Amino acid sequence: MITEPTSKYLSNTVQSIQPSGIRRFFDLASSMENVISLGVGEPDFVTPWNVIEASYHSLEQGYTAYTANAGLFELRKEISRYMKRRFGVTYSAEDEMVVTVGASQAIDIALRAVVNPGEEVIVVEPSFVSYAPTVTLAGGVPVPVNTYSEDDFKLQPEQIEAAITDKTKVIMLCSPNNPTGTVLSKSDLERIAEVVEKHDLLVISDEIYAELTYDEPYTSFPAIRNMRDRTILISGFSKAFAMTGWRLGFACGPKAILQAMLKIHQYTMMCAPTMAQHAALEALVNGQRDVVKMKESYRQRRSLVIHALEEMGLSCHVPGGAFYVFPSIEKTGLSSEEFAEQLLMKEQVAVVPGSVFGESGEGHVRCSYATSVQKLEEAMRRIERFLQTL
Amino acid sequence: MDSTERELLQLIEKNGRLETATIAKLMGITEDETKQILEKLENEKVILGYSAIIDWTKGTEDGAVTAMIDVKVTPKRGVGFDKVAERIYRFPEVKAVYLMSGVYDLSVSIEGKTMAEVGRFVSEKLSTIDSVISTTTHFILKKYKHDGLVFSDNDEDKRIVVSP
Numbered sequence: 001m002i003t004e005p006t007s008k009y010l011s012n013t014v015q016s017i018q019p020s021g022i023r024r025f026f027d028l029a030s031s032m033e034n035v036i037s038l039g040v041g042e043p044d045f046v047t048p049w050n051v052i053e054a055s056y057h058s059l060e061q062g063y064t065a066y067t068a069n070a071g072l073f074e075l076r077k078e079i080s081r082y083m084k085r086r087f088g089v090t091y092s093a094e095d096e097m098v099v100t101v102g103a104s105q106a107i108d109i110a111l112r113a114v115v116n117p118g119e120e121v122i123v124v125e126p127s128f129v130s131y132a133p134t135v136t137l138a139g140g141v142p143v144p145v146n147t148y149s150e151d152d153f154k155l156q157p158e159q160i161e162a163a164i165t166d167k168t169k170v171i172m173l174c175s176p177n178n179p180t181g182t183v184l185s186k187s188d189l190e191r192i193a194e195v196v197e198k199h200d201l202l203v204i205s206d207e208i209y210a211e212l213t214y215d216e217p218y219t220s221f222p223a224i225r226n227m228r229d230r231t232i233l234i235s236g237f238s239k240a241f242a243m244t245g246w247r248l249g250f251a252c253g254p255k256a257i258l259q260a261m262l263k264i265h266q267y268t269m270m271c272a273p274t275m276a277q278h279a280a281l282e283a284l285v286n287g288q289r290d291v292v293k294m295k296e297s298y299r300q301r302r303s304l305v306i307h308a309l310e311e312m313g314l315s316c317h318v319p320g321g322a323f324y325v326f327p328s329i330e331k332t333g334l335s336s337e338e339f340a341e342q343l344l345m346k347e348q349v350a351v352v353p354g355s356v357f358g359e360s361g362e363g364h365v366r367c368s369y370a371t372s373v374q375k376l377e378e379a380m381r382r383i384e385r386f387l388q389t390l
Numbered sequence: 391m392d393s394t395e396r397e398l399l400q401l402i403e404k405n406g407r408l409e410t411a412t413i414a415k416l417m418g419i420t421e422d423e424t425k426q427i428l429e430k431l432e433n434e435k436v437i438l439g440y441s442a443i444i445d446w447t448k449g450t451e452d453g454a455v456t457a458m459i460d461v462k463v464t465p466k467r468g469v470g471f472d473k474v475a476e477r478i479y480r481f482p483e484v485k486a487v488y489l490m491s492g493v494y495d496l497s498v499s500i501e502g503k504t505m506a507e508v509g510r511f512v513s514e515k516l517s518t519i520d521s522v523i524s525t526t527t528h529f530i531l532k533k534y535k536h537d538g539l540v541f542s543d544n545d546e547d548k549r550i551v552v553s554p
Contacts, residue, residue: 026552039552129554178554300401300416307415350552371547373405373412 017136020129021356025340029350036379038367039350041178043323045242047279048290054282055275063274069266071099071250072277078284079250083235087210087220089228091252098262099272099280103208103236103249106261107172108134109268110204110232110251113260114170115140122163122171124155125358126326128178128206132358135172143168146360149328152317153180157191164195170202173221176209179357179366180326181319186219193224202257203231208249211240211291213321214299222252229254232261239322240291241283246276298323301369301376308380312387323370326354330363332390340365346389347382391436394419398427399436404538406440443539456485456501457508459516460494460526471495474521483511494526505529 007015022039029035070076076093083089091097100106107130115121117139123131125144132142145163147153160171173192175184184192196203205221222231236249251261265271302318302325309316309327316327329339336353343349354361369376391399397417402408408416414424431437446454463474471489478498479487486499498516502508508527517525533541 020554022552022554026550029551035551037549037551040549041553042549044547044549296397300397303418304412304415307418352552373408373416377412 013137013139017133021337022129022352025344025350025352025356028341029344032344032348035344035348035350036371036375036382037350038369038371038376038379039352040368040370041324042244042370043239043242043294044370044372045294047241047243047246048283048287050286051241051243051279051283055279058278059275063278065274067099067271067274067277069271070097070262071272072274072281075099075277075281075284078281079252082284083220083233083252087207087218087223089220089222089233089252091233092255095255096258097250097252098258098265099277100236100249100251100265101269101272102238102247103206103234104130104134105265105269106234106236106249106251107131107204107206108138109261109264110234110253110257111135111138111140111170112264113257114202114232116169118167119169120165120167122160122168123358124171124173124177126153126177126179126354126361126364127172127358128174129356131172131174140169141167144358144360146358147180147182148360149315149317149326149364153177153182153326154184154188155192157195160192160195164199164201168199168201170204171196172204172206174206174208175221176213176319176321178209178322179324179352179354179361179364180317181322181324182317183213183216183218183320185216186224189219189221189224189227193221193227196230197226201230203227204234205231206234208234208236209239209322210235212295212298212323214295214302215318215320218321232257237280237283240294241280241287242290242294243276243279243283246273246279248272248276248280298370301371301373304373304376305367305369305380308377308384312380312384314383314387323368325367325369326361326364327367328364332387334390336362336365343383343386347386349379349382349386395427395431395436398424399431402437402440406442443537445533445541447533454501454503455505455508456499456530457512458528458530459498459500459512460490460528461496461498461516462494462523462525463496463519463521464523465495466521474519477519478516481511481515483508 076097080091080093115138119140120143121135121140122145123142125146135142143163145159147155210218222228222233232253234251237243305325314327316325336355340351340353352366354364410421410424414421465471466473475487483500485501488497490497500508
C-alpha cells in the first residue's frame with residue numbers, strides 16, 4: 001500500500017487496481033546477469049527495414065504534424081483493404097475505423113465508449129494483464145470466466161452463460177490468446193456467437209495475434225454470421241510486423257460505436273504518431289512477405305519448444321497461435337510464482353507465472369519462444385536441470 | 391524439391407552449424423529423416439558444402455585483399471563462355487566467377503594477401519588467357535554485408551527482459 005501523504009489525492013478507482021504481477025518479475029530479472037528471458041511478450045525481430053525506411057522518408061518529407069483524428073486516410077483505406085483481403089471482414093475507411101496508439105489504447109477507448117458505471121464485462125482468463133484493470137478504469141466491473149488446460153484453454157459457451165447477469169454488456173475475446181496461445185476455431189466462435197446473440201451482448205475481439213496462427217486458417221470473430229455489428233475488432237501492427245515500439249494499433253466496428261470511440265480519441269489523444277502511421281502504411285502495402293517469413297520462424301521454434309517440454313515431461317497443449325507456450329508445472333508441487341522465482345534464481349531463466357494472467361493461469365507458466373534458437377535450446381536445458389533438482 | 395527439403399535448406403542456409411537434432415525439432419520430423427534428407431541433398435549436389443562467414447579484419451595481422459574483376463572475353467566457338475570460365479575458375483585464387491549480362495562478360499572475384507599479389511595474378515594469369523580481351527579490377531575497401539550477414543556487432547537483444 002502507498003503510505004506517502006500525497007496518496008490521499010489518489011482516486012478510489014486507481015487505488016482499487018493492483019500493479020501487474022509482471023512488474024515484480026521484471027524488477028527481479030532486470031537485476032540479474034546472464035538471464036535468458038522467455039518472459040518477453042513481443043517479437044524478437046527488428047521491424048522490417050522497408051518499414052523503418054518509409055518512416056525516415058516521411059520525416060524527411062516533413063510529415064511531422066498531426067494527422068486526421070481517425071488516422072491518415074491513406075492508411076485507413078489500406079487497413080480496410082487488408083482486413084478484407086486477409087480476414088474477409090469489410091469496414092469503411094471513412095467512418096468505421098480509428099488508428100490508435102497500440103491495440104491497448106483501442107481497447108481502452110472501446111470500453112470507455114460502451115460501458116456504463118457498474119455494467120459487467122466478461123474477461124476470459126487466463127488473459128492479457130490489462131483487460132480487467134482497463135474495464136475498472138472505464139467504470140465497469142470485470143467478471144472473470146475461467147478456461148482450463150483440459151479444454152486447451154478454449155472458452156466454453158456454458159461458462160459464459162453461467163457468468164451472465166442482467167448487468168452483462170460485453171465479452172472480451174482474445175484469439176490467438178496471450179498467454180495460452182490458444183486459437184478459437186470457426187466452430188468454437190460460432191458457439192460463442194449463439195450466446196452473444198441470445199443475450200444481446202457486444203464483443204470486443206482482440207485479434208492482435210491473428211497473423212500468427214500455425215495450424216488452421218484463422219477466423220476473425222466479426223466474420224461469423226450476425227456478429228459484425230456486435231463486434232469491436234481490435235488489431236495492430238505490433239506482433240505481425242514486429243512493430244511493438246511504434247505503438248500503432250486500430251479498431252474497426254459499426255459506425256455508431258466507432259464514432260463514439262473517435263470522440264474519446266480526439267479529446268484524449270488527438271491522433272496516433274504520424275511517423276508511425278507512415279511506417280504502418282508501408283507495412284500493409286509491402287510487408288506481407290516479411291510476415292510470412294517471421295511466422296515460419298515462430299512455427300519452427302514452437303515445434304522446438306513443444307518437443308523439448310514433452311521430453312522433460314511438462315505437459316503442454318499445442319498452442320495454435322501467438323508465440324507463447326503455457327505448460328503445466330503442477331506436478332512440481334510449486335505454485336507458478338514459486339516455480340518462476342526459483343527457476344530464475346537457480347538457472348537464470350525468466351518465465352512469467354501463470355497466476356498473473358488470472359486465477360485459472362495458476363499451475364502454469366508462460367514461455368515466449370520469440371527468442372533465438374540457441375537461447376531457446378539453452379533455456380530448455382536449464383529448465384530440465386532445474387526440474388531434476390526439485 | 392519438396393517443401394520439407396526447401397524448409398531444411400532455408401534453415402541451414404542461415405546457419406550451417408545447426409545440429410541435426412535441432413533441425414529435426416524445428417521442423418517437427420525425426421532425426422533420421424533429417425539425416426536422410428541432408429544426405430540426399432548432398433548427393434544431388436544441391437548442398438555443395440558448408441562454410442563459415444569470417445570477418446578476417448578482426449584478430450589477424452595478415453589481412454586479405456579481395457578484388458572484383460570485370461572481364462571481357464571472346465566466347466569460344468561451340469562451347470561459348472563456359473570453357474573460358476573454367477580456365478579461370480580452376481585457379482585456386484579465384485573465389486567466384488559469374489557470367490554477367492551487360493557491358494562485360496565474366497565477373498571474377500579474387501582473393502590475395504596483398505594488392506601486388508592480386509595485380510600479379512591479373513597481369514600474368516588472367517589477362518594472358520587467349521580469349522580475354524580486357525580486365526577492369528576493383529579492390530574491395532570494406533565489407534559491410536556479405537551473403538546476407540552484416541559485418542557489425544550491433545545485434546544484441548534490445549527488448550526489456552519481461553513484458554506482458
